[in-house]
Each structure stands twice: as structure tokens, then as C-alpha cells.
Amino acid sequence: MSTPEGAAEPVLFAEDGSRPWVLLFGPVLAGVGIALESLAPGGASVPLWLGVGLLVFLYTLVLVRSRRRFLRVELTPSTLVQGSTRLPMSHVSSLRPVDEEHHGIRVLGDGPVVPRRFGAVVLRLTDGTRAVAWARDAAGLRRALDDLLRARATS
Template sequence: MTELYSERGASGWPLVWGPLFAVLGLLSELIIGDRPHTLMWIVTGLGLLWLTAVWVYARRRFLAVRVTSTHLTQGREHLKIADIASLPDEEAKPGTRVLGGGLSVPRKYAEVPVRLKDGTRVLAWASDAEAFRDALRTAVKDCTP
């Protein structure tokens, strides 16, 4: 199973922000000459770390995109490449089902219409639509006998 395209949904860098802000707050109190509120800054850093960890986890779970030689994964939904008939160039009609379980294509993601072998049309999505479409076309071409 060859991976042709992958998006993780979020990187781990945001996890650094909360503790970094807390350290900067503590340092600013030390520079100003106030008595530092060390416990408050530790609790603040841990709280921001926890909130950011939940955010990163959710983005990685619901916004991950992966195309392999056998499957297309969009968020929580997996679709066999063998079930894809083509990638039409025309725009999808309003109300077309979106892969991944959402009501619409996620913000800042481009939609890619997909026609399945049973005749239905669905919307796939990716941040780099051209690379995603090329990977899907390659997978579909390699999968057809």
C-alpha cells in the first residue's frame, strides 16, 4: 500500500504556545520587579497546553487527508479507491454529500468532486487540491484493470 498524498490536519507546534506564553508572563513579572506568581503561571501554562492539545487532537482526527493505492481517507471516513469511477471537472451541485462526515467542506480547504461507481457524486477536500487530485487520479488509474 503506497501513500500518494497525506495531510495531518495539524502539526504539534501549537502545543508549545501555552507554556511559552506562561514562561513569558513569569519573566515579565521578574523583569518588572513584581513578586512572581509562579503557581498561577504554571497552572496557566498547563491549562493552555491542555486546551491546545484537545484542539490539535480534533484537527488531526477530523481533518486528516490520506490517499493510498487502495483507500481514500477523509477525516473519519474511509473510501476504497476501487469505488471511485472518475474525478469530474464540473462543480458539484449544492447538497452534495461531503466525505468525512461534515455538513460542508472544511474552511480553507478546496473541494474536489468525485463520482463513485454507483453513480453518486461526493465532495472530497484537501488544502492542495491539485496535488490531491493528481494523487487520486494516479490511484484510480492504477486500481482499474
């Protein structure tokens, strides 16, 4: 399946890696800290709380950006993206059974193992090897991959 130059492919499955609302934790912490401390004798230490809020915001910003880079999952008709790894769907021949053990099989993405709290989907590649794809919603990724492979087989 090819798309015209500049046309975006439909996204069949996607996970961002992290939610952007997490970035609100630092500012909310600063606001709550200022509000609670203003009730105490002596008033609030506004610069201190703003500094704490800024530090927490910067820390969560680094976390969110790295999680969005390394834990991103996206499936289009032509490509499966796992972190910064791109696997052409033309290299995937089938899915392995759900209960198949995936230890010792090459994991797609940037790490040596399936990320914590992510489920595994074992793929059989056209060269006969196996690879492990992963997602928080592994069943959803499996369904999207299965639908795509069935559609490719009937066309």
C-alpha cells in the first residue's frame, strides 16, 4: 500500500507513552503549597514554592519527553513504530499465539526487554525470526495487527 507524496497514512493504533497532564503536577503543587502555607502564621514563602513548582515541572517535563520518545507505539498500514524503532509491516508475516513465551526473543524498541506494565505481542517476521512488539493495551495492538494482516492477505 502506497500513499501519495505528502498524504498521511491512517493510524490504526497509537499510544503516546505519557499523558501531558502530568506536567500540571509542579504548578498545582506550588499553588497548593502557597495556599496552605498562607494559612500558617507568617504567611507563605511564595518564591520558595514557585521554585519547588518549577523544579518539579522541569523534572516531569524531562520524564514526559523521554517517555513520549521511547515508549511511543504507532501502527499504520506500512509501519509499526516502537519507541524510535520503525519496522516495515512488509516484514511481518503473522502473529504468534497469545500464550507464546517471549523471553529470549528480540524486543522491538529501545530496550532489551518489554517495558514494565506493557504487554507483549509476538510477531513472526518474513525471514522466519520472531520479534516482540509491546503496548500498554497489548490486546488492542494485537487486534489492530491481526486486522491489518488479514486485510493484507485478502487483497
